[in-house]
Amino acid sequence: AQSVTQPDIHITVSEGASLELRCNYSYGATPYLFWYVQSPGQGLQLLLKYFSGDTLVQGIKGFEAEFKRSQSSFNLRKPSVHWSDAAEYFCAVGAKGGGADGLTFGKGTHLIIQP
């Protein structure tokens, strides 16, 4: 069965500092990988996705993620965080090419930005 692990429940970062959020997945085939962000009481906004090709993926709001097949990881990074980045971040895995199984999400990482 597919699964996603986000080891850090909470992360606190100072404004302007760099950020890395960890994501490890378990999937039996070639995965589609996603990072979503959720503000309190809101839906999910797609930050970036990896389908194939270049393993370093650029997303919106200055975020990037690197797919490492050997480590089954898809970590999210940002060189300099802003106070507006405070939110819940979810990593998700799905079947390559879509499919009816939907996405499997991690439990999320809550990002706190210190002034």
Next chain:
Amino acid sequence: DAGVTQSPTHLIKTRGQQVTLRCSPKSGHDTVSWYQQALGQGPQFIFQYYEEEERQRGNFPDRFSGHQFPNYSSELNVNALLLGDSALYLCASSFDRGLYGYTFGSGTRLTVV
């Protein structure tokens, strides 16, 4: 270009009642998936509708049912509501069952009292 639209935004129901949530997919999308997000948790896949049929179901009882209409919009129905059904219900639309990814709506917050 409208994104995914869900209604209502908030709902309060009593234990044992039935509820219907609605979703209009993003223009050009033909597939709708439903997710349940309990407080402090990641979303969990309920089921997916494509070509007006349920294609796959997650680990949810048959109290949860759905429908997709010819215009690709969808409804999620939950019968015999339990307190544990209180959650944010998210609709995600996609093209061809997720071929290029998924767009999520803002969700319906259901509270069962």
